[in-house]
Amino acid sequence: MSDSRVLILGGCGRIGRNVAADVARFTEAEITLTYHHHPPKNSPYPAIPLDVEDDEQLRQILGQYQLVVHCAGPFHHRTGAVLKHCIEQGVHYVDVSDSYDFVQKLLPYHPEAQQAGVTAIVSTGIFPGMSNSLVRYGVEQLDRAETIRLYYGVGGSGGAGLTVMRTTFLGLKEPFQAWLGGKWQEVHPYSDRQNVTFPQPCGSIGVYWYDMPETHSLVKSFPTVQNVITKFGSYPDFYNHLTWITAHVFPKSWLINGTEFLAQVSYNMTQFTDQFSGVGVAIQVEVEGWKDNQACVVRSQLSHPNTAQIAGHGTGGIVQGILAGTLQKPGVWSVEEAVPTHWFLQTLAEREITLS
Template sequence: MAPAALYLNQTLLACSKERESRVYHPNKTHLNSRVLIIGGTGRVGGSTATALSKLCPHLQIVVGGRNREKGAALVATLGKNCEFAEVDIENVKALEAALNGVDLVVHTAGPFQQAEKCTVLEAAIATKTAYVDVCDDTSYAWRAKSLHKKAVAANIPAITTGGIYPGVSNVMAAELVRSAKSESKYEPERLRFSYYTAGSGGAGPTILATSFLLLGEDVVAYNKGEKVKLKPFSGVLNVDFGKGIGKKDVYLLNLPEVRSAHEVLGVPTISARFGTSPFFWNWGMEAMTSLFPAEFLRDRSKVQQLVQLFDPSVRAIDAIAGERVSMRVDLECSNGRHTVGIFSHRRLSVSVGTATAAFVLAVLEGNTEPGVWFPEEPEGIAIEAREVLLNRAAQGTINFIMNKSPWMYKHVEFSPSASLSGTITGFESCNIDQMDCRSHLLVGRLIILLRK
């Protein structure tokens, strides 16, 4: 593939020096855009800064965070086009001041669960700054979407849920649906998102907190157009992620791409699942949904206590488990057509930054209209820009395929440890009541220690 910087010679946006009169011009060129990464000293933000500096060395990158020592260390590795700025997103005036002179802001300071306001997006609109976030929370994503008209009025493009998953997975789904509709007179009927990450994926406490907070949310899925609610971390399926990953168990979670893909792409049956390894982490997650009340798992302060307790063990096991990541998107149509997209990488900590950087460049290149958009919306990432975005995001992958028939992989199967609940006819719902009692005993002892 040609160096990503060459793509900037095609259709980059231009930004005027006066912020009050800024207008995005997709057909003009602006190589020296200034990008602020909120949460830039964290794993995701730091990975995004590193990826951007490699994909487009001309960009001016501002690492925004609260840890000046970490910021200085990252800046030293990225070179002369990078600088650090101390940024606290809770201080609105300071945040808006930090956005002064910035062309685009990337919000990577999660977790997004339980956040009450879209502070960074609101500041971006107020200062007329383009915006990308890596939100992985349904409520936050739709709160961001509610600011669409304000973003249009400010004439700024904004992408919410633009990272690896959701993000790249949404674009993969959009391309599967588009291809199916263009090649067949039959309509898409079922869309399934399946995700796997070894350990914490090297992303540290943030992804751990995100996972625990999601366990406190009912899972929203769609069955033949009807919204259904299911128990978190239930409905286990055994999915073949193909080369480099193999078969992994994945469980239902409440992820934002389910609703956005249902409403944007019009697929009537959609679900999303996630799994990790070693296998006992999955057992622990399932057990937590039974042993802790949902109110506990939705409490950010209590979840942070759990994170502090588990983090040393997670990091120790991460060193053994590695941080491989894989996404599989399955689309089934009414005529029996079944196509698959798979994206696998050896290191989540690297891949998430590359994926986020791909969205940043897409926005800077003028592929996003003013407003707040999900990645699968053509106004968010133009259809003709999707291939470039996916190719950029896929750099370094060990397996990346699109629009292939699943004959090259075994079909998704129910895990032997699961039984059909029968509560939702025609929908993939199952429980884990038949799980080996020894796993419950092991995890139960851990939870009892936590609750003391």
């Protein structure tokens, strides 16, 4: 839609810039970015200052756009104010949240979004995001799905910025709930190492339990599933060992009070090692269940040399669909609830991303 206006909150960060690039490539929308502290240098898009926690600013600005993309993380401590104001002003909403606690703040807005005709799709990007669609792709090939396994591998920083580093360390602070044996059970982050062979650029690396919002939405979306396993790893492998030490050896107070310090140190380290490891990502999804009364496993993989870039593709594809009218579904939805498999596969093909 050539007359559409898209506002990208946090659009000057790594993920936000890649979302903007994808939206610019695949739509004719007019794009505006927001920044909190420092205006961007040499941005191809106009940028305006905005504090996403300032209700008055949100009220004044959001109604000027057809769609808002919320990339202003970390999301662990964000409120649902952006979505609230989008619904009040009839503006479609997409975010790149990787925090289940944040998503929980948005789900109660589902009836209001439906009534207002606002499509809100949460936790888009690569993982969560494309990972959810890979699961739906696998589930649809079975008569009954029982176990979902999601494995993620990322090189160094993944081409992302400090926000992603902060999010990683925030996710190590507390045990989390995993869906195992048809019930919620406590799991410790970065435990139970498992070796997984991904497509290049990752190759064979160790992965560990990590809390992901996909778990909760997938349990809701596919009620026959008894187990959802989400494991994450980095390469080079010594980052996994450092992260394990951080999660299991460091005093808990270090994680609570030292998140910014740990994020800064890790970011500076990866700026050096990224030159050798690259910043790619790979995902492997296994959906185990039954087909024609036979036990069956559907396995799918995708990879990309730049994690931040493919995250931009994942979110940009959904923005493209909403603006075109093909993904408009009023309410607050997870990716697998809102995005049909045929649209997901079309999005991959348009962006020359291969699914194996």
